[in-house]
Amino acid sequence: MGLYDQLTIFTGNANPELARKVCAYIDIPLGRIEVFKFSNENIFVRIGESVRENDVFVIQSFSSPVNESIMELLIIIDALKRASAGRITAVIPYYGYGRTDKKDQPRVPITARLIADMITVAGADRVLTIDLHAGQIQGFFNIPVDEMTAxxxxxxxxxxxxxxxxxxxxxxxxxxxxxxxxxxxxxxxxxxxxxxxxxxxxxxxxxxxxxxxxxxxxxxxxxxxxxxxxxxxxxxxxxxxxxxxxxxxxxxxxxxxxxxxxxxxxxxxxxxxxxxxxxxxxxxxxxxxxxSVAPLLGESIQRIHTGASVSLAYRSAARLRWPSVG
Structure with a gap:
């Protein structure tokens, strides 16, 4: 069995191009998945391959349309949990609602905490993200959070x-x-x-x-x-x-x-x-x-999967030139 035989990466519709670059960095195929909306705007997800006991990573930024991107991630996580995935890591390159991280006015929500609770309840076991707006958002989760920086x-x-x-x-x-x-x-x-x-x-x-x-x-x-x-x-x-x-x-x-x-x-x-x-x-x-942050995410995913130090991901990924994509 190869080192990454039980590593699977899926993506929603928020940033599929980044997910493809991450898979190219690791040299594995992108997982097969259907994510679409019915005419009534309900989101539907179907996993196209077995994930039983696999180490699964879902790459999904909270980018426009933000609320739809969040719901896609939650539903994908739920589908993976029900398909008996071994471990599910939510890879959130951009964590939307990060600015709503405290009560700085009367009668306002702490939405960043609410989103963290939703991700945990959906069934994620871990979170990998990049440059949170506020460092304390890590503490909103009761599961491990790896925050990388660009x-x-x-x-x-x-x-x-x-x-x-x-x-x-x-x-x-x-x-x-x-x-x-x-x-x-x-x-x-x-x-x-x-x-x-x-x-x-x-x-x-x-x-x-x-x-x-x-x-x-x-x-x-x-x-x-x-x-x-x-x-x-x-x-x-x-x-x-x-x-x-x-x-x-x-x-x-x-x-x-x-x-x-x-x-x-x-x-x-x-x-x-x-x-x-x-x-x-x-x-x-x-x-x-x-x-592109693909080498940074790819290296981090490899290290999480193999149990290596994620803090050394910068050094390993730095062996490659950071590519310009536009």
Whole structure:
């Protein structure tokens, strides 16, 4: 019996291309599955092969349509459980609802916790994810959670640019730790933008830039870009403070609402993202570069399957060049 004979990977409809790349990295076929909606919008799943006692991984980002992607994952997990899968790992490259991780207003939900409970109740035994919006979401699960990060992938891309005077800028105080780690990877100084959010309407008010970006090649770094309001305002502020060139990078390119239009007319020269979320054609701007997380996920899945250290996945996957996919 081969090492991966009982390793099976399935995917829903959220990001099948990423799942195919992960399978290509491991050199196994993608599992056969049907996932579709009836005319009444009910989701139906049929597993097309035996999974009895197999180590099964389901790759499904919570990308648009978000609620449908979540329901697909839950139903797939339920189908696998009822088909006697040995262990089920939910691979969630992008964990939607991550921003709703605490009660910061009266009478509001903690939806990130609710989703964690749903995944556990559905029958998942483990979760593998990338760059959660808030680290405490790991604690919302009563099953093991492996959170990987795409920062080394993004950092390597900028290292290869050999920028002469890079400065990493955090677009808000909440992203400071992530930006500091990214700056350490590049051996670059750090600057921080202090901002205040106005209610729940995705509008922000920039207050201050802490640090020096004059004549610098600025790299704005965040975990996700949603409507692109914060990142484009941050870029304009850096430009006003004398930045020479402005780049931006994030793991999850949500790019909802007016994001593409804002980015197109912003002073950001290049936006570097990963393929945790697929970009439809209308969101593909010339200034957007997409790097693949498939080697990172593939290496992590192999290590979970064989019982090896997942924390060493970065080192093993780094032997291959992180591919650009767009």
């Amino acid at each position: 920062l080394p992938i993004l950092a390597r891309y900028f290292q290869e640019k050999q920028l002469s005077n890079p400065v990493v800028v955090s677009p808000d105080l909440g992203s400071t730790k992530r930006a500091r780690n990214f700056a350490d990877e590049l051996n670059a100084p750090l600057a921080i933008i202090e901002k205040r959010r106005k209610g729940n309407n995705d509008q922000t008010e920039l207050l201050n830039l802490i640090g020096d970006v004059r004549d610098a090649e600025v790299i704005l770094i965040d975990d996700e870009i949603d409507t692109a309001g914060s990142i484009t305002q941050a870029a304009e502020l850096c430009l006003a403070r004398g930045a020479r060139t402005i780049y931006a990078a994030c793991t999850h390119p949500v790019l909802s609402g007016p994001a593409v239009e804002r980015l197109a007319r912003s002073p950001i020269q290049e936006l570097v993202v990963t393929d945790t979320i697929p970009l439809p054609p209308h969101k593909h701007l010339e200034k957007i570069t997409v790097l």
